[in-house]
Amino acid sequence: MLKDNFNDLLSFMVVARERSFTRAAAQLGVSQSALSHAMRNLEARLGVRLLTRTTRSVAPTEAGEQLLSRLGPHLLEMEQELTALRDMRDKPAxxxxxxxxxxxxxxxxxxxxxxxxxxxxxxxxxxxxxxxxxxxxxxxxxxxxxxxxxxxxxxxxxxxxxxMRMAVVGSPDYLARYGVPGTPEQLAHHRCINMRLPTRGGLYAWEFEKAGRELRVRVEGQLTLNSLPQRIDAAEAGLGLAYVPEDSVENALASGKLVRVLESWCPPFDxxxxxxxxxxxxxxxxxxxxxxxxxxxxxx
The missing domain is CATH 3.40.190.10 (Periplasmic binding protein-like II)
Structure with missing residues (x-):
């Protein structure tokens, strides 16, 4: 009984953490049906529902959250101690x-x-x-x-x-057509390649600093891309200016595919x-x- 409860409690922790029988089963190395059956048996033995199941998700009930908060730290500590013992082998694992x-x-x-x-x-x-x-x-x-x-x-x-340093870059053709911005404020007159922040959902404001003056400029353009290689490729294709880590465009700058602008406004940072x-x-x-x-x- 104790062994069954312990194994099922560990499984419950993984299901509650992943909020998915599919992901939890993959981590535990068991089938979804076996995992679901184990959770039903645990709930039956304890006499309380621990998980709320829908067709798309699974989440702990109030009782499940209480069990997780009380037993979770202890089970995690035991898991860490066992892992530490296993690490005493000749080969780190x-x-x-x-x-x-x-x-x-x-x-x-x-x-x-x-x-x-x-x-x-x-x-x-x-x-x-x-x-x-x-x-x-x-x-x-x-x-x-x-x-x-x-x-x-x-x-x-x-x-x-x-x-690190950031760099504002554009293709020679783009700059010949639209001109070279002399200040961050002039980016308002340029096509810029935006990036959407996944955490907040808004577009990333380009950050500049010079002589103690800090600016955050919200730019506009035809294209928004979250992938760094694609933003660089779009800049090389002349679709607009891109704001990217300096080291990611070193080769493109050296070959002349891209030209850097506003360099004095991009100081190093941590x-x-x-x-x-x-x-x-x-x-x-x-x-x-x-x-x-x-x-x-x-x-x-």
Whole structure:
């Protein structure tokens, strides 16, 4: 009885966290029907409904939320302790879940992950590419990657990239046709390639600074794209000006496919950091990844 309850409680935690029998079953390595049957049996033994099921989603009931808040931390602590024991083997092993924006993955994470995973074949890494400001605690991620200025004070932050600069770029043909903007305010007279913020739903305001003066300019144009490579390609095609990380267009600038404008309005700023909760106990595998990514001292 105790063993059945323990296994089913662990399964309940995953279902409640994922809010999906499909995703939970995939994580647990069981069929959806077996998982659903186990949840019904748990509810029958406890005499209370723990999950509200619809054709499209599943969510904890009030009783389920109460059970999750009371037992969840204890079960998580037990899981972490067992993982720590498993990490004492000769070969580091475990699962690591990360979330990061598209540019951070391509420019910082992926170049490190390729040799890291070859060196540690028993460490499994899942990377979710998300340009929004994801809540890593709610999303059950081990860590995330953000710019230094975007990290909450209660997180541990480890610098994994140098300072960055943004660049406003356009094709030679576009600039010959529409002219070169001399100030950020003149962008109002240009076609600009917009990006929509996934977190807030609005269009991203381009940020500038010069001699202590800060400006946030909301631009307009024919095209809105969330994909960085597509924004660069659109700029190269002459469809407008793009506001992109400097390192992502180095080759295009060197070859003359793109021309940079408003450079003096784009100063360096704090680059990417890996961040994670200070209260969470991490595995040996996670510690190895942090050290592989680190390029400077950590900061709280």
């Amino acid at each position: 475990g699962n690591i879940r990360l979330t990061a924006g598209e540019h951070a993955v391509n420019a910082v994470l992926w170049p490190v992950l390729k040799p890291f995973m070859a060196r540690y074949p028993d460490i499994n890494i899942e990377v979710t590419v998300d340009n929004g400001l994801t809540d890593i605690v709610d999303g059950r991620f081990d860590a995330g990657v953000r710019l230094g200025e975007q990290i909450a004070r209660d997180m541990i932050a480890v610098r994994i990239a140098p300072d 680059g990417y950091h890996l961040y994670y909760p200070s209260r969470r106990q991490h595995t040996t595998a996670f510690a190895l990844l942090v050290e592989a990514l680190r390029i400077g001292p950590s900061s709280a």
